[in-house]
Amino acid sequence: MVTHQAEDEASLFTKLALKSGKYSKGPLDMMNLGDGRTSHEAVSRVKSLEQIADRLGASLTQLVLAWSLRNNTSQVVIISASSVEQLCKQLNALQLLPKLTNSVMEELDRVLCNKPVRPAMVSTLQQRWAATGGMPPQ
Numbered sequence: 001m002v003t004h005q006a007e008d009e010a011s012l013f014t015k016l017a018l019k020s021g022k023y024s025k026g027p028l029d030m031m032n033l034g035d036g037r038t039s040h041e042a043v044s045r046v047k048s049l050e051q052i053a054d055r056l057g058a059s060l061t062q063l064v065l066a067w068s069l070r071n072n073t074s075q076v077v078i079i080s081a082s083s084v085e086q087l088c089k090q091l092n093a094l095q096l097l098p099k100l101t102n103s104v105m106e107e108l109d110r111v112l113c114n115k116p117v118r119p120a121m122v123s124t125l126q127q128r129w130a131a132t133g134g135m136p137p138q
Contacts, residue, residue: 061093063093
């Protein structure tokens with residue numbers, strides 16, 4: 001079972017790895033949360049994301065920010081920069097948004113394997129009608 005603390009730690013490790021580039025220097029345990037995933041899988045996924053970013057003419061950080069902005073499940077994206085130059089590079093992720101077509105987003109979803117699945121929406125009206133055998137209440 002993955003706890004919220006483990007998810008937060010994985011998120012932190014992933015962010016640190018992306019920022020520092022340490023994932024390319026050897027195995028980094030970013031995603032091994034006790035659910036059978038290996039650190040090699042994490043390195044492989046990050047390298048796949050890096051290839052997609054290169055193909056789009058962006059850095060990995062810009063791809064992550066643009067994906068977060070385009071992703072339907074993200075409500076807020078907060079960035080942090082230690083210099084004006086770093087902030088400008090991050091803001092350039094906005095120029096990547098038009099390049100994130102549906103096919104690119106699907107490719108990213110395949111690499112990440114973490115696309116949330118929303119349960120089917122059932123309106124309260126449907127629930128009330130179901131109680132009457134599918135007919136509107138009289």
